Amino acid sequence: MDIRSLARRGNHCTCPDFATNQLGTCKHIEAVRHRIAKRPDFDRIKDLPSPTAYVWLDWEGDEAPTIRLHRGAETATDLSPILQAHFDATGRFRQRVPDDFLRFVERVAGRADLEIGEDALAHARRLAEDAARAVRAAEIGERIRAGGGRLPDVRAKLYPYQVEGVAFLAGRGRALLADDMGLGKTLQAIAAAYWLHRHDGVERNLIVCPASLKRQWAREIEKFTGAQAQVIEGPTATRGVQYRKGPGFYVLNYELVLRDLELINAELCPDLLILDEAQRIKNWRTKVASAVKRIGSRYAFVLTGTPLENRLEDLYSLMQVIDPRVLGPLWRYMVDFHITDERGKVLGYRNLSELCRDRSLVRDQLPERIVQRVDVPMSDKQRAIHDDAVQAARQLAQIMRRRPLTPGEQNRMRTALQRARMACDAAALVDKEDTDAPKLDELCRMSGLKAVVFSQWERMTEQVEQRVRRLGQRRPGEATGGLLVVLDRVDDGDEAVVDDLSEGVPTALIDRRTLASLGRLGAASPIAAAEPVYEPAEIPGDDLAVAAEHPLSRKAREGLEAARLLIQQSCPGPALDLLLGALLAAAARRAGRDEPPTPQQAGIWLYGEALPEGRLGPDDAALLMRALALAQGAAAIPEPLLTALADAAAAFIEAQADPSRRV
Structure with missing residues (x-):
């Protein structure tokens, strides 16, 4: 601790609180000042200046922080012109920080008649580090753009705003990415991880997310990189083995961090920590949150699409994992982003655009549709x-x-x-006394979005209306705004509602009878299918992607999705039946048939028609025959073999949708 003045805030302490509170003091400094104030000669010494010249960081005034000079009683002849060149008459450093200041420090290093305060030096070094990271991020962005928005190891072309996000994450190393739902935070994090792998030697990536998102993360990693992520699950002994699998991606839920913290730090030793949807932890003062903060890693990304929906205090706590300096001290954070009454009660929020990248900022870069599966x-x-x-x-x-x-x-x-x-939609559809509807609850968490939800069950609409009333909202005829809107249909007399969907209403849920009016709801997003696995009701018009999709392609895709779900539930027989049906539908689409052959007809059709006529290749035939052969012993097929078949089927089905991928 350095006590330089008893009259102003020019002192310094090495404690963490002093480094982050931006007040120029801390409890240790105040305790020492309080003790000195009890001395009999305090009135005589309190205004005495320091006899030695020193450079310090001033947090007072509108331009804070400012590097300043306190001149001593006497200044050496050779030092005086140096100080005059770098500081003005008020003691303010007059040149550029950090470059010129760091050169000044080198010039006066080792002098006994001038002290360079650690606070001023640390401030300059932080600015230099931030500038270096900004330059690095700009260089990364330029290199990705030069490659057409593609990275060598990532199977996706990045949109311009995603290039910016990847460059930001990889350039900063420790950063928060707060993009709106559906803007591709997962892809940006994976791409940034691969950049760090190729250029900074990052080998082990630990992804911590809600339990419901673990499989989704594994699926996205495989989709974009072809790599198999290790999902951490099972008893303690099994998890211990899983942590020792070597380089790659590891995915676990927040609750396991508390149990496995020692294993994570001792066995896995992650190079990169990715925290996804961390705001869903109800209270960041819990043991789980404390354990998350103790995970050691060189790099860390925090991803969140809804950091603002409840308590901003939790976001502040979360950012301590990344860099305590990003959001500044808690008192300034509360002033900048909270609206409070005279008693300090939070009434609302402000300046939220500084914390989250809204989709309106990148709307012109987005494709017409983004398809995302949410488990x-x-x-x-x-x-x-x-x-x-x-x-x-x-x-x-x-x-x-x-x-x-x-x-x-x-x-x-x-x-x-x-x-x-x-039951897959909601228990309430079967048990009228039950009110749980996890899919609707998930949709409600996606705050700030407009949504049109497709469901063939009218009871689902009733479930939404219950949530509307619980939130104190009224029906659209009574109000022109609110969190949720429930309609049976959109008629000509509902122009005000249509305007709301295009502008002001964050979320709208409409049942299947409104599909004919979807052309008027172009601003609504997202469009959510509550039962994506099953055949949807007829959708009029060609505005929706699903309406333009070939029936056989849709059948193949939906069969594959259903099969993957059944594989996760350890149902090999039904899963293989669905996989076989999906493959036959895709093969029929490739061969130009209106209907797929039955499993009994498949062999004859394959070798009597499809292969001789060149409609399918030998590799296609081998895949189909492999599935047909496995179907004979479906009950005994191990899960890894079934998963491998599903992966091969996915590539085959995707090739039918995108002819450029056919080999």
Whole structure:
């Protein structure tokens, strides 16, 4: 600690609080000043200047912080012109910081008659580091743009704003990316990780996210890089083995950090830490949050699409993982971004555009549509209803293998499958007393968005209306604004509502009967399909991508998605049936057929027509025959083999949608 003055804030302390509070003092300095104030000669010494000249960091005034000079009682003859060249009459450093100041420090280094304060020197070094990072980010951005928005290891072309985001993350090394939902934060983080891997030797990447997003992260990593991410799960012994798999991506949920902190720091030793959707932790004062902050890593990214929806204090705590200096001290953060009453109660927020990159800022760079799959785990009640229904359908399927089902059994089969589908949406669709709807809750978390939700269940609309009323909103006929809007249809008399959807209303949920009016709702985003696995209702008009998609391509894609879900649920038989159906649909699309062949007809069609006529290649035929052969022993297929088949099927199906990818 350096006590330079008893009359002004020119002192220095090495504690963390002094380094970040921007007040020029701390509890240690104030304690020493309080003790000195009790001395009998305090009135005599309190205004005495320091006999030695020193350079310090001044936090007072409108231009704070400012590097200043305190001149001593006497100045050496050779030092006086140096000080006069760099400081004005008030003691303010008159040249550029940090460049000229650091050169000045080198020039006067080793002098006993001039002290360079650690606070001033640390401030200049921080500015130099920030400038170097900015230059590095600019260079990274230029190199990516020179490559046409592509990185060698990443299978995607970045949009201009994504190039900026990747450059920002990789250039800063420790940074927060607060993009709106749907702007591709995951891709930007993966691309930045690969840049750091190629240029800075980053090998081990640890992604911490909500449990519901673990599989989604693994899927995105595979999609954009071809790499297999290690999802951390299972008992302690199993997790210990998983952490030792070597370089690559590791994905775990926040709750596991508390249990595995020692393993993470001792065995994994991540080079890069990525925290995704961390604002979903209800309280950053919990043990989980404390454990997250203790993960050691050279680089760290925080990704969040909704950092502003609840408590900005949690965002502040989160940023301490990255760099405590980014948001400044808590008192300034509260002043800059909070609106409070005279008692300090938070009434609202301001200047939020400084904390989040809104999609309106990059709208002209976005494609017409962005398709994103969001995994929402089922509640315990949903799982119970779903499993009971699937078990009932499985028993009837066993009967169907021996003989045709009776009309009554067919009705029971349809009812069981219907219950399973409804349970996937919400338990409330089956159990009227239940109010849980995880998919709608997930949509409500995506604050600040407009949305049109497709669902074939009218009960889902009722669930939304319950949430609207819970939030105190009124129906659209009574108000022209609110968080959620529920309509049965958009009629000519609803122009005010249409205007709201285009401008002011953050979110709208509309049932399937409004599909004919979607051309008037072009500003709505996102469009969410609540049951994406199953065949949707007919969609009029060609404004939607799904309407323009070939039926066989859609069938193949949806079959593949359903198969992947069943693989995760350890249902190899149904998963393989869906994979085979998806492959046959894609093959029929490639061969120009209107309908796919049945599994029984597939071999004859393949070798009697498709191959001889050149409509399918040998590799295509080999993939189809492999799936047909595996279908004979579906119940005994190990999950890795089934996953590999799903990956091959995904590449085959994607090639049908994009002819340029065909080999």
